[in-house]
Amino acid sequence: MSDIMWDGVSLMVMGMGSVFVFLALLVLGITIMSQILMRLPEVEVVARPQSRNSDEEMAEVAAVAAAVKLVHQR
Amino acid sequence: MSDIMWDGVSLMVMGMGSVFVFLALLVLGITIMSQILMRLPEVEVVARPQSRNSDEEMAEVAAVAAAVKLVHQR
Amino acid sequence: MSDIMWDGVSLMVMGMGSVFVFLALLVLGITIMSQILMRLPEVEVVARPQSRNSDEEMAEVAAVAAAVKLVHQR
C-alpha cells in the first residue's frame, strides 16, 4: 500500500477515533446531566412574571401611554 | 490634593457644566418650539391622502393586478 | 459644432442604438418564448406536493413533535 494511502488510513483512524470518543463523552455527559437535573427540585428555570425583557417593558410603557392619551382626549 | 485629583475635578466641572448648559438650552428650545408650534395653524403635517409611499402604491398596483386577473379568469 | 458636442452625439447614437437593439432582441425573445411555452404541455412547473423546502419540513417535524408531546403529557 502506498504512502498516501497510509496517510488516509491514519487520518481515518484518528478521525473516527476522535468522533467516537467525543460523542461517547457526550453520551456520558448527557446521561449524568439528565440524572442530576431530574433529581433537582422542579424550579422553573425561567421565572416568567418578574422576567420580562426590555421590549416587553417598552410595550407596557407604550400601552400605558396610549391609555393616558385616550383618557386625556375625552 | 494631588494633580490627578485636580484633573478629575476639572473634568467634572467642565462636564457637568456642559451637561447643564446643553440641557438648559434644550429646555429653552423645547419651550419656545412648543409655544410656536401650538400657535401655528393646525395643519396636519403629514398629509395622508396624497402621501402614500411607494410600498403602498406597489400594493395598490398588486391589488389592481389581482382584480384584473380575477376578472380575466372568469 | 465643437468636438465635445460630437462626443456627446456619438455616445447618444451608440447608446440609443444599443438600447433599441437590446430591447428589440428582448421583444423577439419574449415572443418566441411565450409561443414555445404556450405550446408546451401544461406541466405545473413547481410540483407542490413533493416539493416542500426544508423550512416546511422543519415545521412538519415541529408539528409532529408537538403532537407527540401532547399525547405523552396526557
Added chain:
Amino acid sequence: MDKFQQLLLDSGLANLEFGQFSMMIIGLVLIYLAINKQFEPLLLLPIGFGTVLVNIPGAGMGDPGGLLYYISNIGISTGVFPLLIFMGVGAMTDFGPLLANPKTLFLGAAAQFGIFGTVIGAMWMTSMGWVDFSLQDAAAIGIIGGADGPTSIFVASKLAPELLGAIAVAAYSYMALVPLIQPPIMKALTTEAERKITMTQLRVVSKREKIVFPLMVLFLVAMFLPSAAPLLGMFCFGNLMKESGVVERLSDTAQNALMNTVTIMLGLGVGSKMSSEYFLNVETLGILSLGLVAFCVGTATGVLMAKFMNLFIKIPINPLIGSAGVSAVPMAARVSNKVGLQANNQNFLLMHAMGPNVAGVVGSAVAAGVMLSYFG
C-alpha cells in the same frame, strides 16, 4: 481652564464655515421635502440627515474613522449598496404586464432619449463655457433621466464620484415630482381622441414565462452587453428569487430586512457625499436643470414613440402609457392612469402602463451598461 477654552474652540459655532452652514440648510430642506411633501422619503430622509451630519464642523463623521466614511467607502464606492437595492427591486417587480404586451418595451427604449439628450445638453453647456463637465460627468448626469435611483448612484459612483450627491438628489427629487412634471407634456403631445383610446385587457401570463424571463434577460446581457451585467444580473437574480417561488424566505428578506438596511446605509452614504465643496457651485445648478430636462425629454419621446408605433400596428395603444417608459416605478404608471381617467373615466391604463414602466428600468440599466463600457 485651557481645556474649557478648547471645548469652546472645538464647538460648532466657532468653526462653522458658510459652506457647511448652507449644506446643513440644504439637508434640512431635503428632510422637509421628505416628511412634509413625501418626496421619496425612503431615500431623501436619510440623504438629508447624512448631509447635516457630514457638515457638522469638527464632528468628522465623514473623515477617515467616522461612521459615514465607513459606510460610504464600504457600500457606495464599491457599488455594493446600489446593487443590493437593485436585487431587492427585482424581487418586488412583476414583469407580467410587460410579458403580456412585449412591444411596450419599445416605449421603455424611446424614453431613454432623456438620458442621451441630457448628455448632449451637458456638453452644450460646457461648450458655452457655463460649466465644466467632462463627457464622463455628462454621462453620469444623463442617467438622472433614467429615473431610477440605484442605477444613477451606481453609474455616478463609477464615472463621476464627486457629482454623486447632486446626481442622487436630483434623481430622487424629480422622481417625486413626476406627477407635476409629466402631465403637461403628455397633454401637449396628444389629442383628446388619443387620450381616450381604450386598451384591451392583458392576457394572463403563466408562471413559467415569468420564471424564464429573468434568465432570458441575463442571457442577452451576457451575450451582448456584459458591462450591464452587475446591474441587470442582480435585478434578474432578485426577480428570479421572487418568481421561482421556491426561495420565498430569501425573496422576502431581499425585499425587506436587507433592502431596508441597505437603504438606510445608502441614504446616509450619499448624504456624506454632500459637501459644500462639491455641491455649492454652478455645476450643481447645471445638474439640477439638466435633470429636469432629462425627465421632460424622456416623457416626450416615450409619448411620441407610442404615437409613432400606432402608425404601424392594428390595435392602437394609448400614447399616455409612453410616458411611463421613464421608469420612476410605479409613480409614472399612476400618472398615465390618472391622465387617462381625466380623458375617459372608464379608461384604466395602470396595468398597461406597468409594461413600459418596468421596461424603462431595463432600458436605463442597458444605457448605463453602454456608458460603463464606453468609458471602461
Added chain:
Amino acid sequence: MDKFQQLLLDSGLANLEFGQFSMMIIGLVLIYLAINKQFEPLLLLPIGFGTVLVNIPGAGMGDPGGLLYYISNIGISTGVFPLLIFMGVGAMTDFGPLLANPKTLFLGAAAQFGIFGTVIGAMWMTSMGWVDFSLQDAAAIGIIGGADGPTSIFVASKLAPELLGAIAVAAYSYMALVPLIQPPIMKALTTEAERKITMTQLRVVSKREKIVFPLMVLFLVAMFLPSAAPLLGMFCFGNLMKESGVVERLSDTAQNALMNTVTIMLGLGVGSKMSSEYFLNVETLGILSLGLVAFCVGTATGVLMAKFMNLFIKIPINPLIGSAGVSAVPMAARVSNKVGLQANNQNFLLMHAMGPNVAGVVGSAVAAGVMLSYFG
C-alpha cells in the same frame, strides 16, 4: 502516530491556563445571570458566550483570522456597532413625556453627577496607589454611571479599549440591578410626604413637536458639542425615522432585524475583549466598585435635584422621578413608579418618570461628547 500526539497536545486540557479557565467560568456566570436572573439577557448572553469562546485555549477565535477578531475589528474598534444600536434605540424612544414637561431634563442632567463623581473616585483610587487608572481610563469608567450600554461601549472603545470588557459588563450588570440598587437610596433621601406627591397628567404632545425635537437636538449638538454628534446624531436619526411616520419600513428594520443582528455581533465582540490579561486584575475590581458608586451617586443626585427644584417651582414634582435620570431605560422609570405606588397606591409615576429617563440618555451622550472632546 505523531499526528495523534499532536491532536492531544492541541487539546484544550493540555493548554488550558488558569486565566483562561477563570475567564470561561466568568463567561458562564454571565450566561447564568442572563438566563436565570434575566440580567439584560440581550447583551449579557452574547457577551458571556463570547467570553467563553475567546478563552478556549488553541481555538484562536479572537486572533487574526478568527470570527471574533473580525467582528471586534469591524464593529467595536470602529464604533460602528454602538452607533447602529443607538440609532435603533432612537427609533424605539418616545420623547412625548419629556416634551410635555421639559424641566425634567434637569433631572436627567443632575443624574450625570454619577459619571463625573466616579471619575474623581477613580483618580482618588489611583492617588491611593490601589490601582493605576489614567484620566482617560477614569472617564471611560465614569460613563458606566450613564447607565447606557452603547454609550459606555462607544466611549470605552475610544478612550480605554483594554478596559472595554469590564466596563461593558459592569454597565449592563448594574442596569439589570437597578431595581435593587435604587429603592433604598430613593427612600433614604425622601420623606413619606414627598413620595406621596401626585403629579398632574401630562399634556398631549403633537406629532409636529415630536418631529421637530430630534432636529433641534441635532442643531444644538452641531452648534455647541460636535464631539457628541456621532452618538446623538444617530440617536436623533433613529428618532426622526420613527416620528416622521413616512419611512415606517426603515424605522421597523432599524428597531428589529438590524438592531438584533448588531446586538448579537456587539455582544460577541465585547465578549472577545474579555481576556484574562485585561480582566483578571485589581483594576476590574476597581471598575466594578466604581460602577456601583456611579449608579448610587447618579440616583441620589437625581432625587436631590428634584427636591431642589421643588424649592422654586409652584407645582411640585415627586422626587422619586429624579432617580430615573440615570437612564437604564425603561427600568429606572419603572422603579420610580413602583416606589411611588408603595407610598400612595393611586400615584402612577411611570409616564412622568419617562421624561427624566430619556433625558438621562441625552445627558450621558452629552457627557460622553465632552469627554471625547477633552481627550480628542
Added chain:
Amino acid sequence: MDKFQQLLLDSGLANLEFGQFSMMIIGLVLIYLAINKQFEPLLLLPIGFGTVLVNIPGAGMGDPGGLLYYISNIGISTGVFPLLIFMGVGAMTDFGPLLANPKTLFLGAAAQFGIFGTVIGAMWMTSMGWVDFSLQDAAAIGIIGGADGPTSIFVASKLAPELLGAIAVAAYSYMALVPLIQPPIMKALTTEAERKITMTQLRVVSKREKIVFPLMVLFLVAMFLPSAAPLLGMFCFGNLMKESGVVERLSDTAQNALMNTVTIMLGLGVGSKMSSEYFLNVETLGILSLGLVAFCVGTATGVLMAKFMNLFIKIPINPLIGSAGVSAVPMAARVSNKVGLQANNQNFLLMHAMGPNVAGVVGSAVAAGVMLSYFG
C-alpha cells in the same frame, strides 16, 4: 466609430470562451434543479446564479472590484458566512429527541465513516493516477459525506479553496438526493423484521436539560477539540439563544433575517468560485463520484451500527434510524420515517430519527475539527 467597434469587441459573444459557456450551462442546470426539482433551492439557486454571473465574459463580477469578489472575500475566505449560517441552524435545531435517547449519538458517530472512507477513496484515486488530490483535498472532499452544507464550505475554504465550488455543489446536490440514495441501501442491509421494529415513545425533555446541553457540548469542545470551536461554538450559541427563551428577538433574527441575508451571499459567493479553470476537469468528476460514495457509506455504516448496537441493548432500536446519522437535516430523518412506514404502517420513526439526525451534525463538526487540527 472606434468606440462602437469597442462595444462590439467587448460583447460577450466576441469574448466567450468554451469554458465560460460550459460553466454558464452548469449554472443554468443548477437553477433548473433548484426550481423544477426542488434540489435545496435556498442554496442551489443562488449558487447557480452566481455561477452564471461570474462566467459572463468581460463582466468581471468575480474580479477585484466586482460584487462577487467582495462577497467571496469578505464572507467565504474568512469563514464568516458558514459560521453565521451554523449559528442560525443551531437556533433552529431541537435537541430534544437526542437528549431523550442519547445513545443515538453513536449512530451519528458511525455515519461519519462516510467522511473518512471517502478520504481513503480519494487517496486511492490519486494513487491510481486518475486524479491529483493532496491529503488536504481528500479531507475537504470527504466532508461532503458529513451531509452538512456550512461545515463542508467552512472546511473546504480552509483546506482546499480551489475545490470549494465543486464540493459545495456536490454536498447540496446529494443532500437533495437523499430520498433517492438512501432507501435502497437501507433496505439491502435490513431484514423485513428489523424494519418493523417499533420504538417506544420518547420521554419529555425538560427545558433545563435543553439549556445545559449546548453549554456541555461547548465545554467538551473547549477541553478536547478546540479546532472544532468555531463551528460547534457558533452552533451551540445559536441553540442556547433559542433554548434559553430570554433572547427570543435575537434568536428570531438569527434564524430569519440574518440567516437569509447570509444565505443569499453565501450562495452567490460559492457560485463565484465556480470557474471553468477549477470546475471543468477530471477532479470534479472525482469529487462528484466520491461525494456519492460518501453518502452511501455513511448511510450503510449508520444502519450497521444500529444493528450492532442491538446485539448489546435490551430494547432494540429500529436500524432504519441509523441512516439519519448522515445529517441532511431533516431530510434523512424523513426518509427513515418513510421507509419505516412502508414496512409497518403504524411505525412512526420521525422523532426517533431526529436524534441521530442532529447527532450527525455534531459528528461531522467534530470530524471537521479533527481535520483542521490535523493540517493546522
